Amino acid sequence: MSGVRYAMVVDTRTCVGCAACVIGCKTENGVADSYARDWVYTETAGTFPNLSMTVRSERCNHCEDAPCISVCPTGASYYGPGGTVQVNQAKCSGCKACIAACPYGARFIDPNVGAIDKCTFCVHRVENGTPTTSCQEICPTQSIYFGDLNDPDSEVSRLLAKREHYVLMPEAGTKPRHFYLK
Amino acid sequence: MNEITTTRANHLIDPVMGVWHGEVALYLFLGGLVAGIMVLAGLAMLGKPATERSRAASLMLWAAPVLISVGMFFLWLDLEHPFNAYRFYLVLRASSPMSWGAWILLLIYPVSILLAWVMTPDDVRAHWRQRLSFMPQFDAITEWAERNVRALAILNIVAGVALGIYTGVLLGTMAARPLWNSAVLGPLFLVSGLSTGAAFMLLYRLKDAERVQLGVLDMGFIVAELALLALWFIGMASGGAAARGALAVFFGGPYTAAFWTLVVALGLLAPLAGEWIEHRHGTVPGRVTPILVLIGGFALRWILVYAGQYAGLAEVAMR
Amino acid sequence: MKRREFIRAGSYGVAGAALLGGVSSNWYGLYGNPLPDPQSDGDQVIPSFCELCFWKCGILAHVKDGRVIKIKGNPKDPLSQGQLCPRGAGGTGLLYDPDRLKKPLVRVNKRGDQTFEEVSWETALDEVAENFERIKATHGASALALFLHGFGAGWMRHLFRAYGSPNIAAPSYAQCRGPREVGFDLTFGSGIGSPEITDMGNSRCIVLIGSHLGENMHNTQVQDFAAAIRNNADIIVVDPRYSVAASKARYWLPIKPGTDTALLLAWMNVIIGEGLYDRDYIDRYAYGFDQLREHVKPYTPEWAYPRTSIEPELIRRTARVLAAARPASLVHPGRHVTWYGNDTQRSRAIAILNALLGSWGRRGGFYIPSRMSLPPYRYPGYEPADGEAADRPAPSDYPLADEALAQGLCEATIPGVRGDPKIKAWMVYGSNLPTTLPNPEQTYQAIQELDFLVTVDVLPAEIVGWSDVVLPEATYLERCDELRVASYRQPFIGVRQEVVPPMYDSKPGWWIAKELGNRLGLADFFPWKDSMEYAKLRLSMAWLDCDVLQRDGVILGEPSPLYFDEGAVPEFWTDSGKIELYSQRLAGHGFDPMPVYHDDELEEPPPGYYRLLFGRAPTHTFGRTTNNRLLSEVYAENAVWVSREVARKWGLEDGERVYLQNQDGVRSSFTAPVKVTSRIRPDCVYIVHGYGRKPKQLRFAHGKGIDDNELITRYKVDPIMGGTGMNVNFVTFIRASDVTPEVATDVAAREEVEA
Numbered sequence A: 001m002s003g004v005r006y007a008m009v010v011d012t013r014t015c016v017g018c019a020a021c022v023i024g025c026k027t028e029n030g031v032a033d034s035y036a037r038d039w040v041y042t043e044t045a046g047t048f049p050n051l052s053m054t055v056r057s058e059r060c061n062h063c064e065d066a067p068c069i070s071v072c073p074t075g076a077s078y079y080g081p082g083g084t085v086q087v088n089q090a091k092c093s094g095c096k097a098c099i100a101a102c103p104y105g106a107r108f109i110d111p112n113v114g115a116i117d118k119c120t121f122c123v124h125r126v127e128n129g130t131p132t133t134s135c136q137e138i139c140p141t142q143s144i145y146f147g148d149l150n151d152p153d154s155e156v157s158r159l160l161a162k163r164e165h166y167v168l169m170p171e172a173g174t175k176p177r178h179f180y181l182k
Numbered sequence B: 001m002n003e004i005t006t007t008r009a010n011h012l013i014d015p016v017m018g019v020w021h022g023e024v025a026l027y028l029f030l031g032g033l034v035a036g037i038m039v040l041a042g043l044a045m046l047g048k049p050a051t052e053r054s055r056a057a058s059l060m061l062w063a064a065p066v067l068i069s070v071g072m073f074f075l076w077l078d079l080e081h082p083f084n085a086y087r088f089y090l091v092l093r094a095s096s097p098m099s100w101g102a103w104i105l106l107l108i109y110p111v112s113i114l115l116a117w118v119m120t121p122d123d124v125r126a127h128w129r130q131r132l133s134f135m136p137q138f139d140a141i142t143e144w145a146e147r148n149v150r151a152l153a154i155l156n157i158v159a160g161v162a163l164g165i166y167t168g169v170l171l172g173t174m175a176a177r178p179l180w181n182s183a184v185l186g187p188l189f190l191v192s193g194l195s196t197g198a199a200f201m202l203l204y205r206l207k208d209a210e211r212v213q214l215g216v217l218d219m220g221f222i223v224a225e226l227a228l229l230a231l232w233f234i235g236m237a238s239g240g241a242a243a244r245g246a247l248a249v250f251f252g253g254p255y256t257a258a259f260w261t262l263v264v265a266l267g268l269l270a271p272l273a274g275e276w277i278e279h280r281h282g283t284v285p286g287r288v289t290p291i292l293v294l295i296g297g298f299a300l301r302w303i304l305v306y307a308g309q310y311a312g313l314a315e316v317a318m319r
Numbered sequence C: 001m002k003r004r005e006f007i008r009a010g011s012y013g014v015a016g017a018a019l020l021g022g023v024s025s026n027w028y029g030l031y032g033n034p035l036p037d038p039q040s041d042g043d044q045v046i047p048s049f050c051e052l053c054f055w056k057c058g059i060l061a062h063v064k065d066g067r068v069i070k071i072k073g074n075p076k077d078p079l080s081q082g083q084l085c086p087r088g089a090g091g092t093g094l095l096y097d098p099d100r101l102k103k104p105l106v107r108v109n110k111r112g113d114q115t116f117e118e119v120s121w122e123t124a125l126d127e128v129a130e131n132f133e134r135i136k137a138t139h140g141a142s143a144l145a146l147f148l149h150g151f152g153a154g155w156m157r158h159l160f161r162a163y164g165s166p167n168i169a170a171p172s173y174a175q176c177r178g179p180r181e182v183g184f185d186l187t188f189g190s191g192i193g194s195p196e197i198t199d200m201g202n203s204r205c206i207v208l209i210g211s212h213l214g215e216n217m218h219n220t221q222v223q224d225f226a227a228a229i230r231n232n233a234d235i236i237v238v239d240p241r242y243s244v245a246a247s248k249a250r251y252w253l254p255i256k257p258g259t260d261t262a263l264l265l266a267w268m269n270v271i272i273g274e275g276l277y278d279r280d281y282i283d284r285y286a287y288g289f290d291q292l293r294e295h296v297k298p299y300t301p302e303w304a305y306p307r308t309s310i311e312p313e314l315i316r317r318t319a320r321v322l323a324a325a326r327p328a329s330l331v332h333p334g335r336h337v338t339w340y341g342n343d344t345q346r347s348r349a350i351a352i353l354n355a356l357l358g359s360w361g362r363r364g365g366f367y368i369p370s371r372m373s374l375p376p377y378r379y380p381g382y383e384p385a386d387g388e389a390a391d392r393p394a395p396s397d398y399p400l401a402d403e404a405l406a407q408g409l410c411e412a413t414i415p416g417v418r419g420d421p422k423i424k425a426w427m428v429y430g431s432n433l434p435t436t437l438p439n440p441e442q443t444y445q446a447i448q449e450l451d452f453l454v455t456v457d458v459l460p461a462e463i464v465g466w467s468d469v470v471l472p473e474a475t476y477l478e479r480c481d482e483l484r485v486a487s488y489r490q491p492f493i494g495v496r497q498e499v500v501p502p503m504y505d506s507k508p509g510w511w512i513a514k515e516l517g518n519r520l521g522l523a524d525f526f527p528w529k530d531s532m533e534y535a536k537l538r539l540s541m542a543w544l545d546c547d548v549l550q551r552d553g554v555i556l557g558e559p560s561p562l563y564f565d566e567g568a569v570p571e572f573w574t575d576s577g578k579i580e581l582y583s584q585r586l587a588g589h590g591f592d593p594m595p596v597y598h599d600d601e602l603e604e605p606p607p608g609y610y611r612l613l614f615g616r617a618p619t620h621t622f623g624r625t626t627n628n629r630l631l632s633e634v635y636a637e638n639a640v641w642v643s644r645e646v647a648r649k650w651g652l653e654d655g656e657r658v659y660l661q662n663q664d665g666v667r668s669s670f671t672a673p674v675k676v677t678s679r680i681r682p683d684c685v686y687i688v689h690g691y692g693r694k695p696k697q698l699r700f701a702h703g704k705g706i707d708d709n710e711l712i713t714r715y716k717v718d719p720i721m722g723g724t725g726m727n728v729n730f731v732t733f734i735r736a737s738d739v740t741p742e743v744a745t746d747v748a749a750r751e752e753v754e755a
């Protein structure tokens, strides 16, 4: 794919699961009360005292093959700038097919609008000269990286080139644009 | 077993997805039912001449536009933004079963109404023709329909099959929901639709000959449905971990009892047995078995709608 | 006409839309996709600093149409560096908390039953002044005690000093950092302070004793901790619980609670025994090494093993890892260290270990903070305090305490505890004593004995319900405050400005203090018009421009060398002028001059009971944020961490609700869900502090989760400085389902009284 390909990378080594990214997103994006576009996931493996724990901040993966878009009957869900996955609430009927189609539980109905809301990769910032997403900006451990996969010199490209990483549920075949560093 | 926590608590997805409820189940049920009626009516029309048809049978197809409207109303109720529903009809999105469905639903009306009109008993038609005589187009349409009755019958069969399959495909294409995600769901819902369609007809005053014929047909449908259920299960059992995890909802999982009693026992095996006994003893099918079939048909959609949401990829992975 | 059809279509839903079935694409511009834009940037962006906790990060508040929309970090601020912890980002949840104190209140009924009448500020302040004057007249100013916490408290401290009371105490000393400050001061001649002078960002090895960084969210500390992880520093976490920090560590030592000193001594034993310590550093700067060498000889890893349950091999290996990284290896001093009543000695052990590693004054260890001075405002000198401080039975008790003891002032209020009560009235500013001082029953008892209690707060906290007069302060976003002069890697001055005008009838702390001052005949101590005028004047005395400060939020000072080898002067303000491995001061007072592990000190839990440990949730600051609806979306209530083993024994299900009951039969007022986890030892349970709020006026937080403090009926006082060790209580489970109606009702009853 040509042009800009936005992607997000979260470093699970440094993420402490503090949820500043959650609050930072909610206030930046006016997310409805008791809903969140991003969230903290932890998984503890092993038995006491031989334990390991993964901590990471999750959100919409802005999948390259986004089932949420293909099932959308109204075209409200679409590929936006830099290959991000966006929703035009004015077109959304609230049929919720996309919620059912998303393997990651990234979408929800904004009760104030009756239409889909989800992570936008902060295109209102990154497309208008602010290089960071809000969750990235606030993160006290600076565990969130954002940039252009098509630019080999971007921080995300360099990190993915040199560090072990994974995406969530690759078996879902959605080609996430959201990566996690081991 | 790993210890998992998440701070996400979004209504409708957490802890278990609940985006679709009874409205959708009812819509899927009625959709299948209408599909069944249309196909059977179409076949009847291609089959024997009108003289052999009971009055009930001749009026039956009118149920299609009525029931589909009821179904669509419930679907509309399920929308979070009902006033944006017109958006369905500003585009046709090839990749979206729901988009196809929206357009198919539109097709149902002209096709079923025209054929229903042609099938309607002459006395009724005469009455309406002279009442509507003030608009000549009406006669024109009637004559056109009578001339193309075979085409209409075939159209009804085609639209019916499309509708029936679509109600299954709507769920079947959701890769994120391993329980739904199966090519079998389309045919399964179609056959179940035909079966409920037949059962629906059997509720009315049909000629014995018609009843017997529908009874036999329905046995066929039920057997086919059982076969498709088996296929669906085998598909999941031989599928990946997620599919197997999803299948578990019917084997020890929360939907085990409901599924095996309501859908399989009550909705399929019981009526099959009933119809078979009636057939053996040459008695005319009564109204008990059809009711069971209808209950089973609805239960199938109801349970599938909920179980499918319960068994998402992520959820299954976590359990 | 088509338009009309559309509108109709819209409103007829599907039916109407059906009419338009055939409509083909691209009419009416209905197909454009404008970028989603929340428009949340303020039309005004005002720098200030945060007060959701006590770290004071620089913020940028975005104001739009008079509302604070969002709060970001101020990139110019050395502490936030443009980043915030969740609490700082959620400040609007406090500003717009519907349950805030809105008007001054005066109690009309008996104490604690929460019946107040709203009054004017005039009336409220007059009432306070009259009572102060009356009590000063009869008992002297020393009968007035001030409890305080938070940055705004400076004004009240000033007021009390001027009024002549020596009894000013912050629970953030004897219930928090105290033992650490004393332990390090005894060793290096200066304390750790806040922000801690730890140089984690450059450390190559970090030991955390407790110190659950990542849950403890002091912003810059967490930033530095993350930097250390990025630099592949070896992290060793000593904690009975698998904290988030432990999950980032190379070594997790699940130590038996209360035995850290044994581990620290064993580490010294290995590091000295194997000659791994920093010889020149010790030779050059340390006093008493030979005594220490002899002292730690018996404390072998084998000796420590049965006490700490940490394998000798693991103790040796970690000691070597620690030493290998020196001097860039840091044994973190922690912050909340009031655990077992022998905490000054544990802090001493930590300090001594750091000395052996030569980490004080070295990159990656402890840096020497850069200071900048700002001339104080010229007031008439404070009156010499009238009377002795009342926080200790006798001046000879807790001889090394360098601040007043909050629990001491509380005890001095109750007849009998110390003969005649010396304290008759309290002013409480930003400190929720019933959830903060151990043994709340004692706190309530003291309150009942008071002639007068005035509270300055922003929310209807527990303490508010017991007050005679309640003064609603404006939140940090609605007020100017004292200037912040910070010693740090680079010193700076920070300013807190009014981002939006005070809501309701709330007033800034400076105004409250000034108004009270005027009424108490202390007008000379409040000559300025407002805090901004005060700030401007102080800045002008240092030739600093207030406009710049207000524009940027901070003014940076001159950095000075942070490390000895870069020019920082190695000065140690101890008696010997050296790093005291052997403390003459302690010896002089009859305490162990070097840390000793006393086997009899640690009490074991009775059968069926588990040691109650407590800590922090990243999104909350004690109870001050549990009613913050924005922050509470993430963790609305706390859970009781129970090990799998214990859960199995009790048949406790994950998520099952329980009451906790302690060794003295005190049962929590509310329930919390059990978190069955592998992440904790079987001899203890863990809950986050700040939940189980009693006041019904806290409509969100009320009744959610369990308050650890209720169960802390016992505490062990540190003989050296009077810190209250609070990890000495044991709890057992009572299934919510087993609680009989009577119990339920008497719980409710207690809640009534206490709320």
Ligand SMILES: Nc1nc2c(c(=O)[nH]1)N[C@H]1C(S)=C(S)[C@@H](COP(=O)(O)OP(=O)(O)OC[C@H]3O[C@@H](n4cnc5c(=O)[nH]c(N)nc54)[C@H](O)[C@@H]3O)O[C@H]1N2
Residues within 6 Å of the ligand: C053, C054, C176, C177, C209, C210, C211, C212, C213, C215, C216, C217, C218, C238, C239, C240, C241, C243, C255, C256, C257, C258, C259, C260, C334, C335, C336, C337, C339, C613, C614, C615, C616, C617, C618, C619, C620, C621, C622, C686, C727
């Ligand atoms: N999010 C957030 N951050 C905060 C605060 C807040 O309220 N919220 N408060 C701030 C303040 S004022 C302070 S003082 C600090 C307090 O934060 P810390 O200084 O980190 O407090 P601790 O008591 O060390 O942290 C509790 C940890 O110590 C462990 N622990 C308990 N007993 C023992 C023991 O006997 N030995 C060992 N080795 N570990 C033990 C517990 O399991 C828990 O993981 O946090 C500051 N940061």
Ligand SMILES: Nc1nc2c(c(=O)[nH]1)N[C@H]1C(S)=C(S)[C@@H](COP(=O)(O)OP(=O)(O)OC[C@H]3O[C@@H](n4cnc5c(=O)[nH]c(N)nc54)[C@H](O)[C@@H]3O)O[C@H]1N2
Residues within 6 Å of the ligand: C051, C148, C149, C150, C152, C171, C172, C175, C176, C177, C336, C429, C430, C431, C432, C433, C435, C436, C437, C438, C456, C457, C458, C459, C461, C473, C474, C475, C476, C614, C615, C621, C622, C623, C624, C689, C708, C709, C712, C726
């Ligand atoms: N059981 C138990 N006890 C503890 C601890 C524990 O973990 N468990 N932690 C200990 C530690 S480390 C510390 S530092 C102390 C801290 O304990 P406290 O000194 O009590 O500090 P907070 O709990 O933050 O005090 C919060 C009070 O200040 C009010 N407040 C918030 N903002 C403002 C403001 O801008 N102005 C005014 N006037 N009031 C405001 C809040 O509404 C609340 O009533 O507690 C100690 N006590």
Ligand code: SF4
Residues within 6 Å of the ligand: A010, A014, A015, A016, A017, A018, A019, A020, A021, A022, A040, A056, A057, A138, A139, A140, A141, A142, A143, A144
């Ligand atoms: S803010 Fe950063 S550290 Fe905190 S949870 Fe989000 S990503 Fe992790």
Ligand code: SF4
Residues within 6 Å of the ligand: A059, A060, A061, A062, A063, A066, A067, A068, A069, A085, A101, A102, A103, A104, A105, A106, A107, A118, A174
């Ligand atoms: S994560 Fe879900 S919502 Fe986001 S793009 Fe992928 S499928 Fe769509």
Ligand code: SF4
Residues within 6 Å of the ligand: A068, A071, A072, A073, A074, A075, A076, A077, A087, A091, A092, A093, A094, A095, A096, A097, A098, A099, A116
């Ligand atoms: S809910 Fe909205 S966005 Fe999602 S599929 Fe339906 S119309 Fe498209």
Ligand code: SF4
Residues within 6 Å of the ligand: A024, A025, A026, A028, A029, A037, A038, A059, A118, A119, A120, A121, A122, A133, A134, A135, A136
């Ligand atoms: S990228 Fe923007 S929208 Fe997405 S989670 Fe982060 S802050 Fe929220």
Ligand code: SF4
Residues within 6 Å of the ligand: C050, C051, C052, C053, C054, C055, C056, C057, C084, C085, C086, C087, C088, C089, C217, C218, C219, C220
């Ligand atoms: S650490 Fe968090 S709460 Fe404390 S001052 Fe900084 S931002 Fe505010």
Ligand SMILES: [Mo]
Residues within 6 Å of the ligand: C172, C175, C176, C177, C335, C336
């Ligand atoms: Mo503290």
